[in-house]
Amino acid sequence: HRGAHEPHDLDGLRVAVSAGGTREPLDPVRFLGNRSSGRQGVALALAAADRGADVVLVAAHVDGAVLADAERHPLIRIEHVGTAAELGDAMRRAAEEAAVIVMAAAVADYRPADVSDRKLTKEAGPLESIELVQNEDIVAHLAARRHPGQVIIAFAAETPDHDGELLERARRKRERKGVDLLVVNEVGWDRGFEAGENTVHVIGDGGAVLALASGTKRAVADDVWDVVADVLG
Ligand code: CTP
Numbered sequence: 001h002r003g004a005h006e007p008h009d010l011d012g013l014r015v016a017v018s019a020g021g022t023r024e025p026l027d028p029v030r031f032l033g034n035r036s037s038g039r040q041g042v043a044l045a046l047a048a049a050d051r052g053a054d055v056v057l058v059a060a061h062v063d064g065a066v067l068a069d070a071e072r073h074p075l076i077r078i079e080h081v082g083t084a085a086e087l088g089d090a091m092r093r094a095a096e097e098a099a100v101i102v103m104a105a106a107v108a109d110y111r112p113a114d115v116s117d118r119k120l121t122k123e124a125g126p127l128e129s130i131e132l133v134q135n136e137d138i139v140a141h142l143a144a145r146r147h148p149g150q151v152i153i154a155f156a157a158e159t160p161d162h163d164g165e166l167l168e169r170a171r172r173k174r175e176r177k178g179v180d181l182l183v184v185n186e187v188g189w190d191r192g193f194e195a196g197e198n199t200v201h202v203i204g205d206g207g208a209v210l211a212l213a214s215g216t217k218r219a220v221a222d223d224v225w226d227v228v229a230d231v232l233g
């Protein structure tokens with residue numbers, strides 16, 4: 001059914017999308033980060049805007065080349081953030097106006113307890129460990145305070161070790177976060193991140209698989225929006 005959607009079936013829909021990966025600084029030159037390129041999140045923003053939605057794209061360390069089309073799109077406003085805390089603030093602001101929230105960003109689960117204003121050096125003594133503190137779960141927070149009718153979508157990248165574990169983990173995660181839809185994909189050392197293609201399951205109410213989408217990140221994005229359009233009615 002790919003491409004079956006109406007070109008402007010999301011006209012006027014207000015959407016907030018997060019994309020990319022947060023970086024948690026350790027000192028002015030080092031950070032804890034992750035491998036998210038932001039491509040899937042940007043594809044979701046572009047797909048929504050091309051279908052008429054008004055999009056706020058909260059981008060955490062997304063390459064300029066990946067963002068180029070979004071920067072030119074009249075229906076997309078980009079906000080740049082760095083850390084999980086900044087991403088949380090930007091998404092909470094965007095959520096006040098948004099009918100649909102898409103958390104495609106890879107958010108650091110932990111941040112260093114202390115950030116040094118000066119570069120850590122071996123001269124000052126060996127660094128044996130880094131103390132971490134947990135970051136707030138942004139999407140769970142947004143879901144707990146959702147407006148009536150607001151649709152909230154989380155993403156998960158999993159590394160299952162047996163058949164069935166991907167969906168089991170996805171269903172538990174959807175429940176734990178209190179989101180409407182959870183989009184899950186399998187990742188590994190050589191799959192999922194920088195790749196242009198993706199395969200995802202969209203999990204909805206009661207853990208039902210509402211879609212199995214595969215192809216370019218743009219094709220997957222359009223399939224996700226088809227599910228959202230259905231949920232919105
Ligand atoms: N997420 C979030 N805030 C965090 C961590 C994650 O909003 N502090 C969001 C992500 O943007 C994503 C969803 O939660 O939409 C799932 O992320 P994931 O890392 O899979 O979930 P976690 O609860 O952190 O589980 P895990 O321990 O497997 O990393």
Ligand code: CA
Nearest residue numbers: 106107108109
């Ligand atoms: Ca996590």
